[in-house]
Amino acid sequence: MESTVxxxxxxxxxxxxxxxxxxxxxxxxxxxxxxxxxxPAMRERVQSAITELNxxxxxxxxxxxxxxxxxxxxxxHLGNEFFTQIVRGATTQLEGSGYQLIIAxxxxxxxxxxxxxxxxxxxxxxxxxxxxxxxPEWLERLAEYVPIVLLGRHDDPVAYDxxxxxxxxxxxxxxxxxxxLGHRDIAHLTIQAATDPSLSRSPHSVRLRTYEKRMAKEGxxxxxxxxxxxxTDARAAARALLRQSSVPTAIFAGNDTLAIGxxxxxxxxxxxxxxxxxxxxxxxxxxxxxxxxxxTIDQFGDEMGAAAVRLLLERIRSGGPSRRHVIDPVLxxxxxxxxxxxxHLVPQGHGTFSEG
Amino acid sequence: MESTVxxxxxxxxxxxxxxxxxxxxxxxxxxxxxxxxxxPAMRERVQSAITELNxxxxxxxxxxxxxxxxxxxxxxHLGNEFFTQIVRGATTQLEGSGYQLIIAxxxxxxxxxxxxxxxxxxxxxxxxxxxxxxxPEWLERLAEYVPIVLLGRHDDPVAYDxxxxxxxxxxxxxxxxxxxLGHRDIAHLTIQAATDPSLSRSPHSVRLRTYEKRMAKEGxxxxxxxxxxxxTDARAAARALLRQSSVPTAIFAGNDTLAIGxxxxxxxxxxxxxxxxxxxxxxxxxxxxxxxxxxTIDQFGDEMGAAAVRLLLERIRSGGPSRRHVIDPVLxxxxxxxxxxxxHLVPQGHGTFSEG
DNA sequence: GGTCAAGTGTAGATTGATCTACATCCAACG
DNA sequence: CGTTGGATGTAGATCAATCTACACTTGACC
Numbered sequence: 001m002e003s004t005v006x007x008x009x010x011x012x013x014x015x016x017x018x019x020x021x022x023x024x025x026x027x028x029x030x031x032x033x034x035x036x037x038x039x040p041a042m043r044e045r046v047q048s049a050i051t052e053l054n055x056x057x058x059x060x061x062x063x064x065x066x067x068x069x070x071x072x073x074x075x076x077h078l079g080n081e082f083f084t085q086i087v088r089g090a091t092t093q094l095e096g097s098g099y100q101l102i103i104a105x106x107x108x109x110x111x112x113x114x115x116x117x118x119x120x121x122x123x124x125x126x127x128x129x130x131x132x133x134x135x136p137e138w139l140e141r142l143a144e145y146v147p148i149v150l151l152g153r154h155d156d157p158v159a160y161d162x163x164x165x166x167x168x169x170x171x172x173x174x175x176x177x178x179x180x181l182g183h184r185d186i187a188h189l190t191i192q193a194a195t196d197p198s199l200s201r202s203p204h205s206v207r208l209r210t211y212e213k214r215m216a217k218e219g220x221x222x223x224x225x226x227x228x229x230x231x232t233d234a235r236a237a238a239r240a241l242l243r244q245s246s247v248p249t250a251i252f253a254g255n256d257t258l259a260i261g262x263x264x265x266x267x268x269x270x271x272x273x274x275x276x277x278x279x280x281x282x283x284x285x286x287x288x289x290x291x292x293x294x295x296t297i298d299q300f301g302d303e304m305g306a307a308a309v310r311l312l313l314e315r316i317r318s319g320g321p322s323r324r325h326v327i328d329p330v331l332x333x334x335x336x337x338x339x340x341x342x343x344h345l346v347p348q349g350h351g352t353f354s355e356g
Numbered sequence: 357m358e359s360t361v362x363x364x365x366x367x368x369x370x371x372x373x374x375x376x377x378x379x380x381x382x383x384x385x386x387x388x389x390x391x392x393x394x395x396p397a398m399r400e401r402v403q404s405a406i407t408e409l410n411x412x413x414x415x416x417x418x419x420x421x422x423x424x425x426x427x428x429x430x431x432x433h434l435g436n437e438f439f440t441q442i443v444r445g446a447t448t449q450l451e452g453s454g455y456q457l458i459i460a461x462x463x464x465x466x467x468x469x470x471x472x473x474x475x476x477x478x479x480x481x482x483x484x485x486x487x488x489x490x491x492p493e494w495l496e497r498l499a500e501y502v503p504i505v506l507l508g509r510h511d512d513p514v515a516y517d518x519x520x521x522x523x524x525x526x527x528x529x530x531x532x533x534x535x536x537l538g539h540r541d542i543a544h545l546t547i548q549a550a551t552d553p554s555l556s557r558s559p560h561s562v563r564l565r566t567y568e569k570r571m572a573k574e575g576x577x578x579x580x581x582x583x584x585x586x587x588t589d590a591r592a593a594a595r596a597l598l599r600q601s602s603v604p605t606a607i608f609a610g611n612d613t614l615a616i617g618x619x620x621x622x623x624x625x626x627x628x629x630x631x632x633x634x635x636x637x638x639x640x641x642x643x644x645x646x647x648x649x650x651x652t653i654d655q656f657g658d659e660m661g662a663a664a665v666r667l668l669l670e671r672i673r674s675g676g677p678s679r680r681h682v683i684d685p686v687l688x689x690x691x692x693x694x695x696x697x698x699x700h701l702v703p704q705g706h707g708t709f710s711e712g
Numbered sequence: 713g714g715t716c717a718a719g720t721g722t723a724g725a726t727t728g729a730t731c732t733a734c735a736t737c738c739a740a741c742g
Numbered sequence: 743c744g745t746t747g748g749a750t751g752t753a754g755a756t757c758a759a760t761c762t763a764c765a766c767t768t769g770a771c772c
Contacts, residue, residue, distance in 0.1 A: 009500045013758055024722050029760060037720055060424070060479045061758035063416040064727040070478075078443055079641075084434040091463055100474050103459040107447055118456050122426075122478075123416045144365045231641070260645070267646035285435075285587070289616070290623035291647050369728055380752045385730060393750055417728035420757040 012053040021049035032057055033066075063123040071312060072119030073103045074112055074129045079230060080257050081284040082301050083130060086151065089305030090128065097313065099125070106131070111194070113138065120146050126312040128305075132202035133194040147315040149308045154201040161311045163325045165299035167203050170329035171210035174252060174279055174297055177331055179218060181338070183250040183277060186215070187223040189237060189262065190254040204254045207281065211252065223248055227258060234261030235268075242269055242276075249277060250337070256280035256287045256296055263292065263336065277337040293335035300327055368409040377405035388413055389422075419479040427668060428475030429459045430468055430485045435586060436613050437640040438657050439486060442507065445661030446484065453669065455481070462487070467550070469494065476502050482668040484661075488558035489550040503671040505664045510557040517667045519681045521655035523559050526685035527566035530608055530635055530653055533687055535574060537694070539606040539633060542571070543579040545593060545618065546610040560610045563637065567608065579604060583614060590617030591624075598625055598632075605633065606693070612636035612643045612652055619648065619692065633693040649691035656683055 014032075018025040023042060030038050031046040049055075059068050073090060075083045091101055102124070106115035112131035119127050126147040129139075136155050139148060143159035150162045178186055188211045191204045198209070208224065215222040227237040234253070238261055241248070253259035259280030266273055280287060283298035307325045314320070335341045370388075374381040379398060386394050387402040405411075415424050429446060431439040447457055458480070462471035468487035475483050482503040485495075492511050495504060499515035506518045534542055544567045547560045554565070564580065571578040583593040590609070594617055597604070609615035615636030622632055636643060639654035663681045670676070691697045 008502070011501050014760095015758080025759080026722060026724095026761085027720090030721090033760080035761095039720060042720080056473060056477055058479060058758060059474075059477045060416040060419040061727090062760075064420070064729095064758080065760040068416070078434075078440040081437075084440070087434055087461070088463075091461065100460070102478075103461070104456070105443070105447065105459070107444075117412060121412055121415045122458075123414060145367050146364070260647075264646040286642070290620040291616075370730095371728080381729080382731085382752060382754095383750090386751090389730080391731095395750060398751080414728060417757095418730075420728080420759090421730040422757095 011058070012055045014055075014057065017046065017049045017053055017055050020053060021045045067125050068123050069098055070100050070102055070122070070124045071309070072116075072122065072124035072127045073101055074115045074119060074127065074131060075103065075105055076112065076130060076132070076229065077107050078105050080255070081286060082255065082257070082282040085282075085284060085301035086130070086305040086308075089302030090309045091305075092302070093306035093309040099313070111135075116142060126316050128308045128312060132200075132204070147312060149312045149315070151304060151308055152203045154203075154206060157322050159322060161308075161315060161323045161325070163304050163308045163311065163327070165203065165304070165327050165329050167206040167329075168210050170281065170297040170299065170331075171207045172214065173329065173331045174281070174295075175211065175214045177295070177333065177337065178250050178252065178277060178279065181250075181277065184220055185223070185246070185248040186220065186250040186252055187225060187241060187248040188252050188254070189225045189227060189234065189241070189258050191229050191258070192226040207254055229257070231257050231261040231264075234258040235265050238262040238265040239269070242266065242271065247271075247276070249275070250279070251276065252279045254281060256282040256284045256294060259294055259296065259336075260286065260292060263294065273336075274339040279337055283332055287332070288334070293341070295334045295337040296332050298330045298332050300329075303327060367414070368411045370411075370413065373402065373405045373409055373411050376409060377401045423481050424479045425454055426456050426458055426478070426480045427665070428472075428478065428480035428483045429457055430471045430475060430483065430487060431459065431461055432468065432486060432488070432585065433463050434461050436611070437642060438611065438613070438638040441638075441640060441657035442486070442661040442664075445658030446665045447661075448658070449662035449665040455669070467491075472498060482672050484664045484668060488556075488560070503668060505668045505671070507660060507664055508559045510559075510562060513678050515678060517664075517671060517679045517681070519660050519664045519667065519683070521559065521660070521683050521685050523562040523685075524566050526637065526653040526655060526687075527563045528570065529685065529687045530637070530651075531567065531570045533651070533689065533693065534606045534608065534633060534635065537606075537633065540576055541579070541602070541604040542576065542606040542608055543581060543597060543604040544608050544610070545581045545583060545590065545597070545614050547585050547614070548582040563610055583617075585613070587613050587617040587620075590614040591621050594618040594621040595625070598622065598627065603627075603632070605631070606635070607632065608635045610637060612638040612640045612650060615650055615652065615692075616642065616648060619650065629692075630695040635693055639688055643688070643690070649697070651690045651693040652688050654686045654688050656685075659683060 014028050015025045017028045023046060027042060028046050031043050062068065073087060087103060094101055104115040104119050106112040111133050113134055116127065116129060120142060128149050128151060130151045132153055140159050142148060148160035150160055152164060154164050155162055190208050193200045193202060193205050197205045212222050225237050225241050227234045242265060251262050253262055259278055262278050266276055280294050280296040283296045286292055287294040287296045304327060311323060311325060370381045370384050373384045379402060383398060384402050387399050418424065429443060443459060450457055460471040460475050462468040467489050469490055472483065472485060476498060484505050484507060486507045488509055496515050498504060504516035506516055508520060510520050511518055546564050549556045549558060549561050553561045568578050581593050581597050583590045598621060607618050609618055615634055618634050622629055636650050636652040639652045642648055643650040643652045660683060667679060667681060
């Protein structure tokens with residue numbers, strides 16, 4: 001019991017508290033859970049025993065029978081500010097609910113399955129996932145064991161909920177904007193889908209298909225460039241594109257991280273920023289930054305995170321049929337497509353211009 | 357057992373596997389843990405039962421007696437790219453070790469204690485913390501129950517390890533650089549410490565004290581501006597500073613997030629970027645971005661994360677006395693202090709210039 | 713005084729894994 | 743033929759909580 005380095009103390013358990021308070025462990029459990037059948041006198045005694053021992057229930061033991069009061073959040077990687085924005089929204093919504101969030105980044109691995117499984121192994125009460133590439137059938141099977149909300153992908157699920165952005169509307173709004181500015185040679189930089197892109201319902205595949213349709217409708221030549229989700233790869237792709245003999249007048253990137261990579265390459269190659277319009281999707285904080293000023297589509301990541309938490313908590317409490325929450329995107333026009341824009345008008349990071 | 361919506365299936369347990377394989381639960385446990393006393397024949401039978409049922413051991417049950425094979429990572433908030441860089445380094449180091457990382461952001465709450473406690477409640481095998489404001493005594497007490505590595509703060513701990521950057525050397529290198537450029541009026545934008553800043557051993561307090569000493573030594577007038585860790589507040593502070601009658605010629609911010617907020621305000625107020633040198637600390641990816649090009653101190657966040665994981669795993673396995681790992685910082689000179697720098701020389705995000 | 717119900721508290725099963733201690737088997741060897 | 747010992751598998755306790763079922767107390771009411 002000495003605190004020699006290497007020898008760890010045993011944490012006080014519920015029965016330590018029970019002994020000190022002179023009651024049964026079950027009574028302590030009731031006090032902790034604020035359950036029915038506790039006299040004020042006993043509550044008092046137990047509470048003071050808890051504070052005296054600095055007792056905290058172990059979640060592992062609790063999860064064996066009851067709930068863990070923990071939600072799991074699986075995100076592809078931490079490099080994309082949009083994902084952290086979603087997490088922030090979720091955390092804010094969770095405040096005061098008694099639930100705690102644990103985050104499992106799935107990093108290198110594309111599908112996210114290992115990260116999702118590890119959350120399930122942890123007996124979380126529910127999972128929020130941003131996995132563009134995990135198979136829907138696989139998710140349905142996992143949803144048999146634990147409530148799930150999937151973010152971003154336009155699935156048609158049976159057992160889990162989804163929170164999506166209207167990617168068709170967002171893409172159309174952006175193309176409206178670019179075409180209205182007179183652009184005809186509009187390239188699209190997007191993320192290589194793991195599955196068949198013509199079937200995939202990931203946000204990027206939907207944006208890509210919408211782009212293709214719209215270009216065809218306008219009688220314009222589509223130019224599609226693929227990249228990984230990482231900015232370094234986006235830069236390589238942009239470099240290849242911008243070194244071609246015919247450089248597009250506008251580049252519409254599938255998300256802001258890619259778009260900012262493009263801006264970086266434009267600067268690096270010494271090209272005139274006014275000659276190349278660059279647009280993104282997401283409206284991460286950095287897009288509104290004075291030095292960046294990126295035209296993009298705001299899909300309200302914080303609200304997506306908050307909505308996901310709400311859906312998940314309701315599903316945990318009462319189940320019910322699968323639901324789909326769709327958020328309307330808003331175009332934010334900034335200097336990356338309209339260089340003449342007065343920088344003093346966009347000081348706060350979030351756009352004051354909106355169309356569409 | 358039907359898969360009606362709302363009714364969840366029971367996950368297969370170790371005894372389900374045991375029954376199917378015709379062995380005892382203890383035998384299955386042995387196979388899972390790769391323990392001694394398993395014949396090839398039995399291993400074979402058990403393995404195929406596991407795959408047939410798609411069985412995965414529940415970590416909650418496992419943590420009751422054994423280990424959870426989970427490490428907890430407490431970070432202040434997700435808005436600072438430097439923290440996510442550290443997490444990336446830790447995750448990479450952890451690859452293939454059999455351990456999994458869960459992240460608990462402590463967001464609004466300054467001390468991080470609730471987040472740390474919630475990790476401890478989860479029976480993680482060890483904790484990595486970035487909590488500038490949690491009391492050392494409190495950490496020592498927590499370290500009696502669970503191995504801990506603290507990042508950033510220059511503590512003198514008994515029961516936990518630390519990974520720090522040599523903040524004195526880093527600050528001196530930056531001031532060397534600014535003074536060599538001829539700056540005399542150098543302001544310091546830093547984060548308001550929760551505790552007494554003259555005693556605090558947080559990175560920001562150390563940088564602040566080093567700045568004060570150096571300015572005194574050079575016979576220069578210090579100018580200190582406080583902010584919260586968030587960029588919006590940094591912008592407000594920068595606005596106040598840059599609207600004064602006498603504007604400093606250089607602003608040394610306590611970290612890159614603050615510095616980028618300053619750059620944003622310089623652009624917003626229409627000031628000449630060449631007239632105001634801005635420097636940061638951390639060398640986040642964004643600092644090397646073509647549009648930003650921020651002079652800063654690289655403190656190798658990924659390596660800090662990796663070192664923290666190594667220390668923690670060793671402590672989990674073998675205990676031993678407290679250890680301190682110190683990383684040498686490197687100055688990265690970019691256009692925010694030397695505007696004449698050729699942009700083509702710093703294309704890759706990571707500085708190619710280094711002094712100090 | 714007896715019955716009933718509401719209010720309090722406890723005993724003991726339960727959860728799913730690990731871990732210790734032991735039983736059994738089989739081969740080798742004196 | 744008995745013994746020994748390594749190899750293999752199992753029984754049952756254990757971890758720390760929850761949860762069900764029930765016992766006991768108390769007061770009200772007939």
